[in-house]
Amino acid sequence: MADILIRKTKEEPGEASLAVTVPEEHVRAAEERATSDYQRRARLPGFRRGKAPAAIVRKQFADDIRQQALTELVRDSWKAALAQEALKPIADPHIHNLRWEAGAPITFEFHVELKPDLKLDRLGGFKLQRKVSKVSDEQVRTQLEELRDQRAPWVPISGEAPKPKDLVSVTIATRADGETRDPQNHQLVLGDGRAIPEVEERIMALTPGQAADATVRFPDDFPEEAKRGQTRDIHITLNEVKRQQLPTLDDAFAREVGDFESLDALRSAVREDLERDAEREADARVRSDLIEQIVQANRVAAPRPLVERALALYAQAYGIPDDRREAFANEFRPIAEAQVRRDLILDAVVERDKLHATAAEVEQRIAELAQRRNVPAPELRASLEKAKRLRDIERSLTEEKVFASLLSQSTVEQT
Secondary structure (H helix, E strand, O other): OOEEEEEEEEEEEEEEEEEEEHHHHHHHHHHHHHHHHHHHHHHHHHOOOOOOOHHHHHHHHHHHHHHHHHHHHHHHHHHHHHHHHOOOOOOOOOEEEEEEOOOOEEEEEEEEOOOOOOOOOOOOOOEEEEEOOOOOHHHHHHHHHHHHHOOOEEEEEOOOOOOOEEEEHHHHHHEEEEEEEEEEEEEEOOOOOOOOOHHHHOOOOOOOOEEEEEEEEEOOOOOOOOHOOOOEEEEEEEEEEEEEEEOOOOOOHHHOOOOOOOHHHHHHHHHHHHHHHHHHHHHHHHHHHHHHHHEEEEEEEEOOOHHHHHHHHHHHHHHHHHHHHHHHHHHHHHHHHHHHHHHHHHHHHHHHOOOOOHHHHHHHHHHHHHHHHOOOHHHHHHHHHHHOHHHHHHHHHHHHOOOOOOOOOOEEEEO
16 A cells, blocks of 8 residues: 655744645545444444445445544544654644545645754853842732722612722613613623723712613724624613722731731731742743843744744633734734743753653642642642643743753842
């Protein structure tokens, strides 16, 4: 049987294209295997299971048999491509320009994103500054105020128009031909951006129990594309208003927040948390500065295909609609390029110096987290595994080892 033919048609840093030709005898054999598989499993009227003639099975399940055969042939072709070209793919390939005609070879193209070969001539000898920002009294006060906001109960307000930051319960209905239709109940905090500004203005002119008509225009960037720029007549009923009642900042509040004997003890704990955050931010800046110096010293480029892949993942994570993808990509491209360069450098160092986190190191980190959270380590591990977060811990440990190695080769000045 003739071999599957693989021919590289394009290659650039981070990407390659391969033309694939699957000989007709491979195609026929795959179709026969798929037909036999369906023949064994098919239940057709008038035949016992597994006894239906192949011709009838092929006719009944033609599309399914074709898809199963194609899946097998693509899988075999990809294995052949990996063996022939010694590729370093970072994801499964994309299939383009598929042509499949009866009695002829199948042809298509693999488009694959690759990890480029990176040559790093200089990884050390850099001068870095680590500056830890001092925590101010104002930062501590701000954090305590946030704790007050988080623990402030919502108290009903009557006989008074709502204000920004109040929680309101409203019913909004469309208005047409003197009638109201499709009433819908909503709860929202005024000023948090959930409602159209014109709607909030109308709500803040009412007291609980009152209603009013309004004509509003949906902004051009409204999430629902069909409503953008549209005008609607609506009927608003204000049902209830609630306002947060901030607790007194005293020793009792400190005891309610946690295991603190006094407000001073809580204030000290808040300051310690902020100081730890400042330490982490200082470390992050040092790491970022180190990566940038490595990039400049080695002229590390961000391959376009990998940048596009990063931008697509960002857009998916942020839920960016298709019509805003281009503007989003233009804004976030520098961030994506920096991320790609960073990942390429770290991955190259990991592979060169064998710095992968070990299974024992992962288990040790899980044990530390479990102790900190006061839960059994097996329980935490099961939870992380279910949430598919074990890979994050492994990656974090690996990065710690990489940066420890890189920083040991440079000078870090504390300022």
